[in-house]
Amino acid sequence: MKTIVAxxxxxxxxxxxxxxxxxxxxxxPNLAATIDSPKQAAHGDWASNVAMLYAKAARLPPREVATxxxxxxxxxxxxxxxxxxxxxxxxxxxxxxxxxxxxxxxVAARGPRxxxxxxxxxxxxxxxxVSVNPTGPMHVGHGRGAVTGDAIAALLEATGHAxxxxxxxxxxxxxxxxxxxxxxxxxRELFGEKVELPEESYPGEYVIGIARELAREHGDRYLRAPExxxxxPFAALAVTRVLELIRGDLAALGIRFDVxxxxxxxxxxxxxxxxxxxxxxxxxxxxDKDGAVFFRSTLHGDDKDRxxxxxxxxxxxxxxxxxxxxxKFRRGFDWCLNVWGADHHGDIPRVRAAVxxxxxxxxxLRFTLVQMVNLLRDGQPFKMSKRAGxxxxxxxxxxxxxxxxTRFFFLLRRSDxxxxxxxxxxxxxxNENPVFYVQYGHARLCSILRRAAEQGLAPPRHDVEAxxxxxxxxxxxxxxxxxxxxxxVAGAALAxxxxxxxxxxxETVAAFHGYYTRSKxxxxxxxxxxxxxxxxxxxxxxxxxxxxxxxxxxxxxxxxRMERAADQDAED
RNA sequence: GCGCCCAUAGCUCAGUUGGAUAGAGCGUCGGACUACGAAUCCGAAGGCCGGAGGUUCGAAUCCUCCUGGGCGCGCCA
Numbered sequence: 001m002k003t004i005v006a007x008x009x010x011x012x013x014x015x016x017x018x019x020x021x022x023x024x025x026x027x028x029p030n031l032a033a034t035i036d037s038p039k040q041a042a043h044g045d046w047a048s049n050v051a052m053l054y055a056k057a058a059r060l061p062p063r064e065v066a067t068x069x070x071x072x073x074x075x076x077x078x079x080x081x082x083x084x085x086x087x088x089x090x091x092x093x094x095x096x097x098x099x100x101x102x103x104x105x106x107v108a109a110r111g112p113r114x115x116x117x118x119x120x121x122x123x124x125x126x127x128x129x130v131s132v133n134p135t136g137p138m139h140v141g142h143g144r145g146a147v148t149g150d151a152i153a154a155l156l157e158a159t160g161h162a163x164x165x166x167x168x169x170x171x172x173x174x175x176x177x178x179x180x181x182x183x184x185x186x187x188r189e190l191f192g193e194k195v196e197l198p199e200e201s202y203p204g205e206y207v208i209g210i211a212r213e214l215a216r217e218h219g220d221r222y223l224r225a226p227e228x229x230x231x232x233p234f235a236a237l238a239v240t241r242v243l244e245l246i247r248g249d250l251a252a253l254g255i256r257f258d259v260x261x262x263x264x265x266x267x268x269x270x271x272x273x274x275x276x277x278x279x280x281x282x283x284x285x286x287x288d289k290d291g292a293v294f295f296r297s298t299l300h301g302d303d304k305d306r307x308x309x310x311x312x313x314x315x316x317x318x319x320x321x322x323x324x325x326x327x328k329f330r331r332g333f334d335w336c337l338n339v340w341g342a343d344h345h346g347d348i349p350r351v352r353a354a355v356x357x358x359x360x361x362x363x364x365l366r367f368t369l370v371q372m373v374n375l376l377r378d379g380q381p382f383k384m385s386k387r388a389g390x391x392x393x394x395x396x397x398x399x400x401x402x403x404x405x406t407r408f409f410f411l412l413r414r415s416d417x418x419x420x421x422x423x424x425x426x427x428x429x430x431n432e433n434p435v436f437y438v439q440y441g442h443a444r445l446c447s448i449l450r451r452a453a454e455q456g457l458a459p460p461r462h463d464v465e466a467x468x469x470x471x472x473x474x475x476x477x478x479x480x481x482x483x484x485x486x487x488x489v490a491g492a493a494l495a496x497x498x499x500x501x502x503x504x505x506x507e508t509v510a511a512f513h514g515y516y517t518r519s520k521x522x523x524x525x526x527x528x529x530x531x532x533x534x535x536x537x538x539x540x541x542x543x544x545x546x547x548x549x550x551x552x553x554x555x556x557x558x559x560x561r562m563e564r565a566a567d568q569d570a571e572d
Numbered sequence: 573g574c575g576c577c578c579a580u581a582g583c584u585c586a587g588u589u590g591g592a593u594a595g596a597g598c599g600u601c602g603g604a605c606u607a608c609g610a611a612u613c614c615g616a617a618g619g620c621c622g623g624a625g626g627u628u629c630g631a632a633u634c635c636u637c638c639u640g641g642g643c644g645c646g647c648c649a
Contacts, residue, residue, distance in 0.1 A: 036588065039595080049591065052629065062629070087592050088629055133649065173649055292647045303575070303645075310647040317649050345576050346644045371577070372642075413585060417578060418642065434597070440611050451608045484588095491588060503586060506596075510613095517604085517613040526608050540608095562611065 001103055001483050004079055005046045005093050006032040011074035013050070021068045025057045037484070044084065044092035045480070051089040062089030100479045101467035107482060107542040108462040115485040115549045119494070120161035126328055127153040129339035130250070130257075131168040134242045135179045136204050138249040138394040140421060141373045146394075147410040147555075148370050149339035150255045151498035154553045156337075159493040164333070167257045168324060171239050172264040173317065178202065179242070180235035184222070186211035187234075191220055210241050252398045253407060254555050263320050266327065273315060273323040276358075277308060280322075285357055295322075300353035318347070322354040325365065329355070335364040337496070342369040342416070368496040370415045376422040392423055401433075404556045408435035411498050411554055434506060439559055441509035442551065444516065445544040446560040448525050452537050455526065460541035466534045472523070474515040478539060481508045482546045489553065498554060505550050512543055 009031045016022040034050040051066035058065050066085040073083060082094040107114045129149025132142050150165070157163045170176075182201040186208045189195050197203055214222070214237060222230040243260075250256065267273040277293075280286050285296050291311030295318065298305050308319040328336050340347075348367055355365050375392065398406050412434065413419060425433075449460065470476070485504065492500040519525070525536040548558040 036591085038592075039587085040592075043592070047591080049630095052591085055629080090592070135649095170649065175649060290647080294646065297646095305646065307647040312647080314647090316647060320649095341643095342577065343643055344649090348576085369577075374642095417585080420584070436611055437597090440609085444609065444612085448608050455608095488588080495589085499586085500588075503596085506586095510596085513612055514614085516608085517610085520605090520608075520613090524608055562609080 001095075001099070001480075002032060002035055002037075002046065002487060004095070004099065005035055005048070008073070008075050008080065008093075009035070009048055009050060009069075009091075012069055012072055015072045015074050016069055019072065021072065022054070022058050022060075022065065025054055027057070029053065038092070043086065043090070044082070044094040046093045046095075047086075048091045048093070049089070051085075051091060055089070065089065066091050097470075097476055098464070098468070100476060100483060101464050101470075103483045104467070104479055104538070104542050105462045105464075107545055108460075108538075111545060112549060112552075114545055115489050115553075116158045116160070117486050117490050118160035119490045120156060120159045123161050123334040124164075124332060125156055125161045126164045126166055126331070126333040126336040127156065127339065128166045128168055128328075128336065129153075130246075130255075131170070132246065133170045133173075133175050134239045134246065135175050135202055136242060137206060137245040140375055140392050140394055140397055140423070142249075143253070143394040143397070143406065144373050144410045144415070144419060144421075145339060145341055145370045146250060146255055147253060147407045148368075148415045148498065150253075151407075151411055151501075151554055152337070152339060152368065152493075152496050154555060155489065155493035155496075155498055155501070158553050159490050161493075164259055165255075165257045166259040166261060166328075169239075169243065169260060169262045169264075170317070170320070171262055172268050172320065174314075176235050176239060177231060179207075179238050180231050181227075182207050183210050183214065183234050183238050184227075184230060187214055188223060190215045191223055206242065206245060207238075210238050213237065213241070249394050249398075252395060253403050261324070261327075263324065267320055267323045272327060273319060276323045276326055277315070277319060280308075280357065283357075295350070295354065297350045297353040300349070300356050302349040302353050306350050318350055318354075321347070321351050322358075325351060325355050325360075326358050329358065329360045329364070333364075335366060337366045337368065339368050339370060339496075342371045345369055366496075368415065371418045374418055374420045376420055376424070397423060404439070405433050405435045407554065408438070408502065408556050409433070411502050414497060414499050435556065436562075438505045438509050438547070438551070439557075440562055441512055442544060442547045442558045443560060443562045445512070445540050445547070448540055449537065449544065450560075452526055452533075457526070457533065457537065460534075460538040462538060463534060466531045467538070468535075469529070469531050470535050470539070472515075472519075474511070474518065475536070475539060478508075478511055478515060478543060481511060482542050485546050485550065489550075501550050501554055505547060505554075508543070508547065 013022075013025075013031070017024055031048070031050060034048045034053060035046050038044065038047045051069060052062040054065050055062040063085060066089045069091065070083050070085060073080065079095050079099050080093055081096040084092045084094075086092050110116075127149060130142065130146045132138060138146070153163050153165050178200055179202055182197070182203075185195045185197060185201060190211055214234065222234070277286065280295065285299075286293050286308065287296070288294075292307045293309035294305040295308045296305050306318050307316050308322070309315055325336070352362050352365060356362050409421065410419070453459070488500060488504050492498060525533065525540055527533055551558040
């Protein structure tokens with residue numbers, strides 16, 4: 001829709017220059033960028049600040065520039081109903097309803113694909129997210145990163161990117177050894193030994209399960225064996241089992257990955273990690289200090305050089321990351337996105353530095369940070385920690401409130417701001433949870449369409465003649481909202497901000513609920529006038545389609561009817 | 573001490589990358605069902621956009637400083 005105005009502005013500007021009313025404008029910006037939809041309806045459908053920008057070059061007051069443009073408006077199709085000059089020199093365009101009614105043809109034509117676009121132009125993109133260490137099931141805090149990453153990936157897909165969802169498995173570091181040792185302690189316990197779990201061990205129930213499995217399979221064979229004998233097999237099984245848990249946690253949220261990238265198998269066992277360190281060494285990007293090996297990340301703006309090999313001879317996490325990113329870019333992605341927890345923000349300069357040294361344009365490596373989740377229980381904060389007994393597992397919450405509510409809740413606000421997640425509230429399944437509001441709107445639309453079908457009315461179809469009979473401002477407003485979706489999706493995708501889609505849904509549904517209630521006693525969708533009825537049913541169908549598509553991108557279901565939940569409050 | 577993120581209504585947060593009179597939800601108060609679903613709607617109250625400067629036609633948005641909170645800061649992952 002915006003492009004219609006951009007074209008008119010383009011032609012008008014050209015005409016003004018051609019007729020010598022305005023001087024040439026060498027540093028003319030992309031005109032579409034000067035246009036946006038004003039907050040206030042009184043300011044029209046689209047407003048351009050082009051006259052203010054042009055004023056300097058034209059050596060004229062902005063309002064004079066605006067007037068000269070207005071007088072030479074090029075609008076052969078008659079799309080502009082009114083053009084007003086307002087404030088310091090805004091050009092406010094109001095389009096004839098016809099433009100919007102015609103625009104709705106796109107919704108009908110594209111159906112489930114409405115709202116999607118190809119601004120991504122088929123770029124190959126890797127989105128890495130979650131990547132929690134395989135030491136235990138996911139907790140609620142991890143869930144936010146998982147849902148956010150998945151929604152960003154879906155947004156990128158919706159805008160014509162070829163997306164790979166990727167999980168980096170840190171299965172080569174110390175934490176895996178710690179996990180194996182925890183399993184071994186539990187294993188000994190199974191054979192009647194009294195053991196004490198050290199501070200750094202993993203106490204979870206799942207550890208016992210893994211120990212039990214090892215005991216079943218190997219008996220007491222590893223009971224007195226030296227660590228060097230059992231560490232390998234214990235770690236291997238533990239990682240496998242824990243990854244199964246994590247996969248299950250993710251599946252419960254509808255999240256699946258295309259690539260599970262094992263640090264151990266793909267970087268250590270292939271020698272890739274060794275190779276990249278050797279290469280860096282040769283190029284004098286590494287140096288020895290205090291028995292460790294440091295990478296000169298300060299060459300690229302990091303504030304300190306960072307170790308890549310510990311004095312024990314083991315590679316650090318950063319070393320793995322360097323080799324990992326090399327592998328990623330070798331796989332031919334146009335760019336890679338890392339969805340990271342905000343507590344890792346300090347690592348960004350290092351990885352960027354390394355990527356530059358790998359000969360990759362640093363702009364091809366992008367980051368988005370997901371801030372912490374403040375976990376509350378009925379208003380009381382409590383600390384999240386894998387070791388603490390009070391931890392709430394992700395699975396627990398998903399099973400309690402459902403995948404839809406969990407996903408929606410996590411996407412409710414921008415990811416770089418901290419989020420309060422009140423487990424008590426989320427469990428309540430009360431109408432305070434906005435996902436019910438949005439889903440109800442969709443179900444209500446479905447209900448109307450269902451009713452129409454039951455009455456034998458023809459299925460909704462695009463009919464400009466009929467739409468012209470709609471005169472309520474709310475109806476035009478709903479059409480405009482629907483038609484704003486493609487641009488909104490594109491903006492959300494490029495900014496990695498799925499929450500914009502959540503707000504779009506809430507606002508659109510609110511507009512619909514309001515329209516519905518105001519009209520229910522007078523001008524129902526299914527009314528006595530067959531022409532209006534046809535038009536309104538089509539409008540409802542467009543709304544339904546837009547909402548279903550938006551919910552689909554967010555990974556939240558769009559139910560055709562709502563099951564009225566049994567009263568949950570009873571158990572409180 | 574240095575770096576990154578945040579600060580907007582009582583609470584939780586949006587604000588389309590610098591636009592016009594700053595918006596929602598929850599909560600509070602007052603209203604609306606002979607059902608295309610009231611899991612909804614309408615109205616009211618509620619603001620020095622943390623503070624102080626600066627940039628310009630124009631700032632919640634950009635720059636500097638300050639205050640307050642979160643996270644991080646060479647061998648944790």
